Amino acid sequence: MTKNVALFVTCLVDMMRPRIGFAAIRALEAAGCAVVVPEGQTCCGQPALNSGDRDHAAALAKQTIAALEPYEAVVIPSGSCAGTIRCHYPEIFAHDSVWLPRAQAVAAKTWEVMAYLDQICGWKPQGVSVDARATYHDSCSGLRELGIKAQPRRLLRTIDGLTFAPLAGEETCCGFGGTFCVKYPAISNAIVGEKADAIDATGVDLLLAGDLGCLMNIAGKLHRKGSKVRAYHAIELIAGMGDGPAIGEEA
Known part of the structure; x- marks a missing residue:
């Protein structure tokens, strides 16, 4: 049975890496x-x-809810944006009798893309091969708000030729944190420096994750330290699009 889904693209993906x-x-x-x-x-x-x-957040939430209500499911290539809609929209409208049920209805059908493919569709990529060794970073919002951990790994392990190395501190924050990296750049840089060193220590070819913000932050640090590790959103490999430029390599 065909599932009618709305893709919520996210700001970062739209502006910085539409291929995701x-x-x-x-x-x-x-x-x-x-x-x-x-x-x-x-x-x-x-x-x-x-x-x-919260006033501007509520205004944007109302616009988003209205745009997404007509669809059977809402799917997002970002744990942080999916977490905002699924976990925080009902909190924003907790005392609004009109908008709370609408927020709850949209929240209940909102999924991070790899969780949706794995848990709801029961799908596995077919005919996809990537001859590389990779490691995986778990983004904070996806992991802690949505429980996204095993789902992307199940999908990625079906890709021919792709092998994995464990990452020390794979569940530790990369230091991005949205506006955190702007407000506290020195702390953010120290955190991502530790993350980049841990990634380099694995000896892998690829860094994979499910949030573009994390990936841009880590990829930038890897590039500045002269690392050869290339970063991709996991859905790019899962969809058979892992042969394009890595994050930060776009012309």
């Missing part, structure tokens, strides 16, 4: 989904919410 959005569409369609990218979507409101600007 295209990879999500390719994988979802391969899993039997009919994918729509609602034109009314903008920002989910996470930066405003994290900065304490």
Whole structure:
């Protein structure tokens, strides 16, 4: 049975790496989904919410809810944006009798893309091969708010030729934290420095993760320290798009 899903692209993917959005569409369609990218979507409101600007966060949440309500499911290539909609929208409208049920309804059908492919679709990539050794970083929001841990690994382990090395501190923050890295750059740089050193110590070719913010932060640090490790969103490999430029290598 075809599942009608809305792809919430996210601001970072739209502006910095659209190929992640295209990879999500390719994988979802391969899993039997009919994918729509609602034109009314903008920002989910996470930066405003994290900065304490609840009025603007609520305004963006209302716009997002209205754009996503018509669809059977909402799928997002980001644990942090998915966590905002699924976990925090109901909190924003906890005392609003009109918007709370609408927020709860959208939250209940919102999924991170790899969790949706694994848990709901029961899908595995077919005919995909990547001759490389990789390691995986678990992003904070995806792991702690949505329980995303095993799902991407199950999908990735079906890719021919891809092998894995354990990463020390794989569940430790990379130091990005959205506006955190802007407010506290020295602390952020120290945290990502430890993360980059741990990745280099594995001897892998690829760093994989499920949030572009984390990946941009880590990839930038790896590049500055002269590392040869290349970074990709895991959905790019899962969708058979791992042969393109890595994050930070785009022309």
